[in-house]
Amino acid sequence: MDPLIAVEDGLVSGLDVIGEKYENDEIFLPELMMAANTFQTAMGVLEPEINEKGQKRAKKGVVVLGTVKGDIHKIGKDIVTLLFRTGGYEVHDLGEDVDLFTFVEMAKKVNADAIGLSALLTSTLPGQKDVIDALTQDGKREKYIIIVGGGATTPEWAENIGADLYAENAQSAVRKLAQMIENKG
Ligand code: B12
Incomplete structure:
Protein backbone atom coordinates (compact mmCIF):
# COMPACT_ATOMS: atom_id res chain seq x y z
CA MET A 1 0.00 0.00 0.00
CA GLY A 54 10.35 11.72 -2.72
CA GLN A 55 14.14 11.65 -2.96
CA LYS A 56 16.19 13.09 -5.80
CA ARG A 57 13.97 16.03 -6.73
CA ALA A 58 15.20 19.44 -7.79
CA LYS A 59 14.58 22.31 -5.33
CA LYS A 60 11.32 24.01 -6.24
CA GLY A 61 11.25 26.74 -3.60
CA VAL A 62 11.68 27.70 0.03
CA VAL A 63 8.80 27.47 2.50
CA VAL A 64 8.57 28.69 6.10
CA LEU A 65 5.86 26.81 7.96
CA GLY A 66 4.41 26.62 11.45
CA THR A 67 1.34 26.46 13.67
CA VAL A 68 0.25 29.90 14.83
CA LYS A 69 0.48 31.43 18.31
CA GLY A 70 -1.54 29.71 21.05
CA ASP A 71 -2.05 26.53 19.01
CA ILE A 72 -0.06 23.37 19.72
CA HIS A 73 -1.61 21.06 17.10
CA LYS A 74 1.25 19.74 15.03
CA ILE A 75 0.16 16.56 13.23
CA GLY A 76 -1.34 18.26 10.16
CA LYS A 77 1.48 20.79 9.95
CA ASP A 78 4.01 17.93 10.13
CA ILE A 79 2.30 16.12 7.23
CA VAL A 80 2.33 19.30 5.16
CA THR A 81 6.05 19.75 5.97
CA LEU A 82 6.76 16.18 5.00
CA LEU A 83 4.94 16.44 1.68
CA PHE A 84 6.52 19.78 0.80
CA ARG A 85 9.93 18.25 1.51
CA THR A 86 9.27 15.14 -0.53
CA GLY A 87 7.81 17.41 -3.23
CA GLY A 88 11.14 19.20 -3.59
CA TYR A 89 10.80 22.23 -1.30
CA GLU A 90 13.28 23.41 1.32
CA VAL A 91 11.07 23.68 4.42
CA HIS A 92 11.86 25.60 7.59
CA ASP A 93 9.46 24.12 10.13
CA LEU A 94 9.12 26.59 13.01
CA GLY A 95 7.06 24.19 15.12
CA GLU A 96 3.94 25.08 17.11
CA ASP A 97 2.76 28.13 19.06
CA VAL A 98 4.77 30.39 16.76
CA ASP A 99 4.40 34.17 17.13
CA LEU A 100 4.13 36.44 14.11
CA PHE A 101 7.61 37.95 14.53
CA THR A 102 9.23 34.52 14.23
CA PHE A 103 7.36 33.85 10.96
CA VAL A 104 8.31 37.24 9.52
CA GLU A 105 11.97 37.11 10.65
CA MET A 106 12.55 33.58 9.38
CA ALA A 107 10.91 34.30 6.02
CA LYS A 108 13.24 37.27 5.62
CA LYS A 109 16.30 35.33 6.77
CA VAL A 110 15.90 32.36 4.41
CA ASN A 111 14.44 34.43 1.54
CA ALA A 112 11.29 32.31 1.50
CA ASP A 113 8.99 31.98 -1.49
CA ALA A 114 6.05 31.03 0.73
CA ILE A 115 4.84 31.15 4.32
CA GLY A 116 2.49 28.38 5.52
CA LEU A 117 0.26 29.05 8.53
CA SER A 118 -1.58 26.24 10.29
CA ALA A 119 -4.48 26.83 12.73
CA LEU A 120 -6.70 24.14 14.25
CA LEU A 121 -8.60 26.21 16.78
CA THR A 122 -11.22 28.84 16.05
CA SER A 123 -9.58 30.94 18.76
CA THR A 124 -6.14 30.88 17.09
CA LEU A 125 -7.28 31.67 13.54
CA PRO A 126 -6.56 35.40 14.03
CA GLY A 127 -2.88 34.40 14.30
CA GLN A 128 -2.91 33.83 10.53
CA LYS A 129 -4.33 37.30 9.91
CA ASP A 130 -1.75 38.84 12.26
CA VAL A 131 1.12 37.56 10.11
CA ILE A 132 -0.47 38.90 6.92
CA ASP A 133 -1.19 42.28 8.54
CA ALA A 134 2.38 42.56 9.86
CA LEU A 135 3.80 41.86 6.39
CA THR A 136 1.45 44.41 4.83
CA GLN A 137 2.47 47.08 7.35
CA ASP A 138 6.09 46.29 6.66
CA GLY A 139 5.55 46.69 2.90
CA LYS A 140 6.60 43.03 2.42
CA ARG A 141 3.24 41.39 1.71
CA GLU A 142 3.85 40.92 -2.04
CA LYS A 143 7.20 39.22 -1.45
CA TYR A 144 5.66 35.99 -0.17
CA ILE A 145 2.94 33.57 -1.13
CA ILE A 146 0.82 33.04 1.98
CA ILE A 147 -0.79 29.64 2.24
CA VAL A 148 -3.18 28.82 5.09
CA GLY A 149 -4.74 25.58 6.33
CA GLY A 150 -5.61 23.42 9.33
CA GLY A 151 -8.95 22.21 10.68
CA ALA A 152 -10.37 25.61 11.67
CA THR A 153 -9.40 27.33 8.41
CA THR A 154 -11.97 27.73 5.64
CA PRO A 155 -11.68 29.05 2.07
CA GLU A 156 -13.89 32.01 3.07
CA TRP A 157 -11.63 32.90 5.99
CA ALA A 158 -8.55 32.62 3.74
CA GLU A 159 -10.13 35.03 1.28
CA ASN A 160 -11.23 37.46 4.01
CA ILE A 161 -7.75 37.80 5.49
CA GLY A 162 -6.12 38.16 2.07
CA ALA A 163 -4.20 34.86 1.96
CA ASP A 164 -3.01 33.75 -1.49
CA LEU A 165 -3.90 30.10 -1.08
CA TYR A 166 -6.04 27.81 1.04
CA ALA A 167 -5.56 24.05 1.00
CA GLU A 168 -7.78 21.46 2.67
CA ASN A 169 -5.02 18.86 2.83
CA ALA A 170 -1.30 18.38 2.33
CA GLN A 171 -1.51 17.01 -1.21
CA SER A 172 -3.54 19.93 -2.46
CA ALA A 173 -1.17 22.35 -0.63
CA VAL A 174 1.78 21.00 -2.62
CA ARG A 175 -0.18 21.09 -5.89
CA LYS A 176 -1.52 24.62 -5.40
CA LEU A 177 1.80 26.08 -4.31
CA ALA A 178 3.64 24.52 -7.27
CA GLN A 179 1.06 26.03 -9.61
CA MET A 180 1.35 29.50 -8.08
CA ILE A 181 5.16 29.51 -8.04
CA GLU A 182 5.14 28.44 -11.70
CA ASN A 183 2.69 31.23 -12.61
CA LYS A 184 4.78 33.81 -10.76
CA GLY A 185 7.70 32.73 -12.98
C1 B12 B 1 -5.03 15.35 18.00
C2 B12 B 1 -5.80 16.53 18.53
C3 B12 B 1 -5.28 17.19 19.65
C4 B12 B 1 -3.93 16.84 20.27
C5 B12 B 1 -2.82 17.51 19.41
C6 B12 B 1 -1.54 16.69 19.43
C7 B12 B 1 -0.49 17.30 18.52
N1 B12 B 1 0.72 17.25 19.00
O1 B12 B 1 -0.77 17.77 17.43
C8 B12 B 1 -4.06 17.48 21.68
C9 B12 B 1 -4.59 16.43 22.64
C10 B12 B 1 -2.80 18.09 22.29
C11 B12 B 1 -5.16 18.53 21.45
C12 B12 B 1 -5.37 19.62 22.28
C13 B12 B 1 -6.45 20.47 22.15
N2 B12 B 1 -7.46 20.40 21.28
CO1 B12 B 1 -7.40 19.23 19.72
N3 B12 B 1 -7.70 17.97 18.41
C14 B12 B 1 -7.03 16.94 17.92
C15 B12 B 1 -7.81 16.25 16.76
C16 B12 B 1 -8.48 14.98 17.31
C17 B12 B 1 -7.01 15.87 15.56
C18 B12 B 1 -6.19 16.99 14.93
C19 B12 B 1 -5.30 16.38 13.89
O2 B12 B 1 -4.10 16.23 14.14
N4 B12 B 1 -5.90 15.97 12.75
C20 B12 B 1 -5.19 15.25 11.69
C21 B12 B 1 -4.47 16.21 10.79
C22 B12 B 1 -3.76 15.45 9.69
O3 B12 B 1 -5.44 17.07 10.24
P1 B12 B 1 -5.26 18.64 10.19
O4 B12 B 1 -4.50 19.13 11.35
O5 B12 B 1 -6.57 19.25 9.89
O6 B12 B 1 -4.27 18.84 8.95
C23 B12 B 1 -4.59 18.59 7.59
C24 B12 B 1 -5.25 19.79 6.89
O7 B12 B 1 -6.02 20.60 7.75
C25 B12 B 1 -4.11 20.50 6.25
N5 B12 B 1 -3.31 21.47 7.01
C26 B12 B 1 -2.95 21.49 8.32
N6 B12 B 1 -2.12 22.50 8.56
C27 B12 B 1 -1.91 23.14 7.41
C28 B12 B 1 -1.13 24.25 7.11
C29 B12 B 1 -1.08 24.71 5.81
C30 B12 B 1 -0.22 25.88 5.49
C31 B12 B 1 -1.87 24.06 4.80
C32 B12 B 1 -1.86 24.58 3.44
C33 B12 B 1 -2.65 22.96 5.11
C34 B12 B 1 -2.67 22.50 6.40
O8 B12 B 1 -3.27 19.44 5.85
C35 B12 B 1 -3.24 18.44 6.89
C36 B12 B 1 -2.97 17.11 6.27
O9 B12 B 1 -3.84 16.78 5.23
C37 B12 B 1 -8.82 17.38 16.37
C38 B12 B 1 -10.13 16.91 15.71
C39 B12 B 1 -10.00 16.88 14.21
N7 B12 B 1 -10.68 15.95 13.59
O10 B12 B 1 -9.32 17.69 13.60
C40 B12 B 1 -9.02 18.10 17.70
C41 B12 B 1 -9.44 19.60 17.75
C42 B12 B 1 -8.68 20.38 16.68
N8 B12 B 1 -9.00 20.03 19.08
C43 B12 B 1 -9.87 20.81 19.62
C44 B12 B 1 -9.70 21.35 20.94
C45 B12 B 1 -10.88 22.15 21.48
C46 B12 B 1 -8.52 21.18 21.66
C47 B12 B 1 -8.18 21.75 23.05
C48 B12 B 1 -8.64 23.19 23.31
C49 B12 B 1 -8.77 20.78 24.11
C50 B12 B 1 -8.66 21.21 25.55
N9 B12 B 1 -9.81 21.37 26.15
O11 B12 B 1 -7.58 21.43 26.06
C51 B12 B 1 -6.64 21.63 23.10
C52 B12 B 1 -5.95 22.90 22.53
C53 B12 B 1 -4.48 22.95 22.77
C54 B12 B 1 -3.84 24.11 22.03
N10 B12 B 1 -3.63 25.22 22.71
O12 B12 B 1 -3.56 24.03 20.85
C55 B12 B 1 -11.06 21.10 18.73
C56 B12 B 1 -11.00 22.50 18.11
C57 B12 B 1 -12.36 23.18 18.03
C58 B12 B 1 -12.25 24.54 17.41
N11 B12 B 1 -12.72 24.66 16.17
O13 B12 B 1 -11.73 25.47 17.98
C59 B12 B 1 -11.02 19.91 17.76
C60 B12 B 1 -11.59 20.21 16.35
C61 B12 B 1 -11.79 18.71 18.40
C62 B12 B 1 -13.29 18.97 18.51
N12 B12 B 1 -14.03 18.47 17.55
O14 B12 B 1 -13.74 19.61 19.41
N13 B12 B 1 -5.86 18.24 20.35
Missing part, protein backbone atom coordinates in the same frame (compact mmCIF):
# COMPACT_ATOMS: atom_id res chain seq x y z
CA ASP A 2 1.17 3.52 -0.76
CA PRO A 3 2.28 4.88 2.65
CA LEU A 4 0.52 8.20 1.94
CA ILE A 5 -2.80 6.39 1.47
CA ALA A 6 -2.19 4.62 4.78
CA VAL A 7 -1.78 8.06 6.40
CA GLU A 8 -4.72 9.82 4.76
CA ASP A 9 -7.27 6.99 4.62
CA GLY A 10 -6.16 5.16 7.75
CA LEU A 11 -4.60 7.37 10.40
CA VAL A 12 -6.27 10.67 9.50
CA SER A 13 -9.74 9.08 9.21
CA GLY A 14 -9.15 7.59 12.66
CA LEU A 15 -8.37 11.02 14.07
CA ASP A 16 -11.55 12.40 12.50
CA VAL A 17 -13.60 9.83 14.44
CA ILE A 18 -11.69 10.75 17.61
CA GLY A 19 -12.39 14.46 17.00
CA GLU A 20 -16.11 13.83 16.60
CA LYS A 21 -16.31 11.71 19.75
CA TYR A 22 -14.42 14.36 21.69
CA GLU A 23 -16.81 17.04 20.47
CA ASN A 24 -19.79 14.92 21.53
CA ASP A 25 -18.32 14.28 25.02
CA GLU A 26 -18.04 10.55 24.32
CA ILE A 27 -14.28 10.66 25.05
CA PHE A 28 -12.06 13.18 26.89
CA LEU A 29 -8.63 14.83 26.71
CA PRO A 30 -6.57 11.75 27.77
CA GLU A 31 -8.09 9.72 24.91
CA LEU A 32 -7.47 12.61 22.50
CA MET A 33 -3.82 12.60 23.56
CA MET A 34 -3.55 8.81 23.28
CA ALA A 35 -4.85 9.04 19.72
CA ALA A 36 -2.34 11.76 18.86
CA ASN A 37 0.53 9.70 20.31
CA THR A 38 -0.58 6.62 18.40
CA PHE A 39 -0.62 8.69 15.22
CA GLN A 40 2.91 9.89 15.84
CA THR A 41 4.21 6.39 16.57
CA ALA A 42 2.73 5.14 13.29
CA MET A 43 4.27 8.10 11.45
CA GLY A 44 7.67 6.94 12.73
CA VAL A 45 7.20 3.83 10.60
CA LEU A 46 5.60 5.46 7.56
CA GLU A 47 7.62 8.68 7.30
CA PRO A 48 10.89 7.06 6.11
CA GLU A 49 8.90 5.26 3.38
CA ILE A 50 7.30 8.50 2.23
CA ASN A 51 10.67 10.27 2.29
CA GLU A 52 12.26 7.55 0.20
CA LYS A 53 9.69 7.99 -2.55
